[in-house]
């Protein structure tokens with residue numbers, strides 16, 4: 272564990288010492304439940320787990336080290352390296368290239384998932400990330416390497432956490448499958464409520480869902496012989512999508528249709 276972890280520990284431990292709480296049900300028996308709360312993205316901050324600890328100093332000391340270590344991992348990914356470099360290109364809303372010691376480092380922003388380039392809001396998300404980091408000297412807090420060989424990390428521009436900012440501004444989703452940080456879940460909730468960025472769309476398609484659809488062939492919509500398969504009508508909204516649209520063949524209620532039916536989709540042009 273690096274200095275980062277140690278710093279967190281001492282902060283947490285300071286809190287433990289100052290808050291002497293009454294002993295609640297047997298401490299060890301409580302642990303599994305508290306852990307799962309911390310791991311899942313619940314409505315409560317994981318730090319509340321600490322408050323249930325017994326006041327006995329020796330037990331608190333042990334529990335403090337044990338719990339803090341586990342919670343630190345559950346909340347925030349462990350930083351293995353910090354790299355200083357300049358962002359020389361932005362591929363999309365969650366991937367950039369950073370020049371570090373004259374070498375190009377492909378960095379996938381950890382904990383977030385932004386719309387793909389060929390997806391709705393993909394271009395806007397890329398613009399948003401460019402505005403935050405392009406041409407700037409940044410610190411990459413490296414978490415690890417993904418299966419494509421990209422560095423997984425958090426990009427800091429001064430004090431600004433670009434990963435978190437993308438979620439906060441509504442240009443990326445919290446990537447809950449791989450990241451359990453409560454603060455990121457909260458930022459997404461707030462962005463959704465405020466309808467910021469891609470949340471202006473009442474039912475935006477998650478990027479992982481979009482990718483899954485790209486991988487599997489689309490269901491062939493039922494059709495009659497005289498209707499070409501090139502358009503799809505959402506019979507609930509009356510919106511018509513063309514075959515390149517992410518909603519083609521995907522709406523809850525719909526059918527194939529001709530080029531004159533319904534009104535054209537605002538994204539694909541119908």
Ligand SMILES: [Zn+2]
Nearest residue numbers: 512516536539
């Ligand atoms: Zn469409």
